[in-house]
Amino acid sequence: MTDSPAHPAHWPAPLAHGAVDATVTVPGSKSVTNRGLVLAALAAEPGWLRRPLRSRDTLLMAEALRAMGVGIEEGIGPDGSGEAWRIIPAGLHGPATVDVGNAGTVMRFLPPVAALADGPIRFDGDPRSYERPLHGVINGLRALGARIDDDGRGALPLTVHGGGALDGGPVSIDASSSSQFVSSLLLSAPRFNQGVEVRHTGSTLPSLPHILMTVDMLRAAGAQVDTPESGGEPNVWRIAPSALLGRDLTVEPDLSNAQPFLAAALITGGRVTVPDWPERTTQPGDALREIFTTMGGSCELTAQGLVFTGTGRIHGIDVDLGDVGELTPGIAAVAALADSESVLRGVAHLRLHETDRLAALTKEINALGGDVTETADGLRIRPRPLHGGVFHTYHDHRMATAGAIIGLAVDGVRIENVGTTAKTLPDFTDMWTGMLGPVPEAAPARRV
Missing domain, CATH: 3.65.10.10 (Enolpyruvate transferase domain)
Known part of the structure; x- marks a missing residue:
């Protein structure tokens, strides 16, 4: 600066x-804004995001989704109640380059979205972003059928070679270093052919409220989610394949x-x-x-x-x-x-x-x-x-x-x-x- x-x-x-x-x-909320953007981009119909946060992290997320073909129109809501973004889902496609800055939500939530795109999506960011862990996302996506080039770093920069779809299914990851590893797979899971079963294998799980936020927002968008809190197996989250609703969400x-x-x-x-x-x-x-x-x-x-x-x-x-x-x-x-x-x-x-x-x-x-x-x-x-x-x-x-x-x-x-x-x-x-x-x-x- x-x-x-x-x-x-x-x-x-x-x-x-x-x-x-x-x-x-x-x-x-940055956390709600960026989750809302991802879910709206993957929905089957347009949606509104009202009172979104305009900050570096959220604008990086919006620009990344635009690069993959999603329409995001910034303006005033239909009732004139204040700033709102209209998100118009489209066929995700590459080639595209995503700048993640140093935003954990962008670098972790979007590689699964990129796996659903048709074409290569390259991810790059600030120098510090190269040092932040991504192995849980990379290894998890590979186990679910994605092709990712990261030269064995387990970190940025990397390229996701999207095939237009992803098989999904069961996957085990260690999310001890970031709960965002779990959230990243859950957010895109309704669009996977088999959904997903994410099993956390680590000894600790930080920032559990952020996973609960992800689950709540998925359910509000129409996803079927089985969680430990709803009587499911400890440290296991299951999501069935389904269409997501376009929501009118106030942040x-x-x-x-x-x-x-x-x-x-x-x-x-x-x-x-x-x-x-x-x-x-x-x-x-x-x-x-x-x-x-x-x-x-x-x-x-x-x-x-x-x-x-x-x-x-x-x-x-x-x-x-x-x-x-x-x-x-x-x-x-x-x-x-x-x-x-x-x-x-x-x-x-x-x-x-x-x-x-x-x-x-x-x-x-x-x-x-x-x-x-x-x-x-x-x-x-x-x-x-x-x-x-x-x-x-x-x-x-x-x-x-x-x-x-x-x-x-x-x-x-x-x-x-x-x-x-x-x-x-x-x-x-x-x-x-x-x-x-x-x-x-x-x-x-x-x-x-």
Whole structure:
């Protein structure tokens, strides 16, 4: 990213000058938007996606599907209620090249779609994408009859030689490093000739709520899914071949992206309202209600949305985040400001995310005076007085928001490449400063 007035190379994270009191409208869920795009592209009829997230990851997904022949029209919904995308399924075809950026959903959800296309589909992306695991998807697709050239890397870049159809059937994969391996095969499975039976063979399965999200969305699109939660065999998901319905889907707010704003209420002893927080959801971000309450806040689900209130005191926490690993950077940032030690467990798989998040959090918080140590599967955080400095992001959007959280309470924190938040939250800096409001006149000027 290049330096610009809007996003300087080192963005000064604003210091909170009092209790936050704001309503923050969070854009749509990336996870729901990208799953919705895939299911709509594979449907038997056109569908609508209302209030989609427009961010780097979702635009990469839309462009990839367009490259394979899917029609995606961006505009206003038929009732004039706001932005909506019209998805028009078509015969999937190559040759085409897909840029995955560093989006796990794009690099993992689309190779099975490409196997259904007629012709070769090449996948490439950012340098970091070459280091992220894809073996579960590649090996699984090969076992189901797909032809894939990856030069034995088990990673990008690769080419899927689509034959217009895929046999499908039973397949065993190890999804210990990413639940997206399971979701990727399930999303396209209704279009496989025999459907699919996915058996997870690993010892752990991170981010289970994201698999539940995939299953819920498949069922809503008309798929028949047998899961462990519905009385099926443990770690086995079965989907019968069927046509998918074209849906009119409204995307929920991205609850994980609400995290920094809720953290602001917790840290400043203020109040933040997030409109349209769903009463029932499979989004991992919903766990913030319990986690941040344990750390010293309180919340209430009202007609206006989720109202979260802090007391200004932050307590340490001992918590297993295996199902909600994406929340770890924000929780670690809050824990660094707490009044007691925190232990974050169950997140060894974060070493394979946009960056090695455990190493990155340890290095960056400690560079500000913190005391963070890595454990086998997480972090141990002992609060210490922190000081200003540059907080590096490693092209990871959640590292950028973690740095901004710390900057609320620590003067002089500067976020390197805050623009990486465009991956899932393009307007983050404007939303952040808008939440904080104008700086009181009596406050001293910041020196950067």
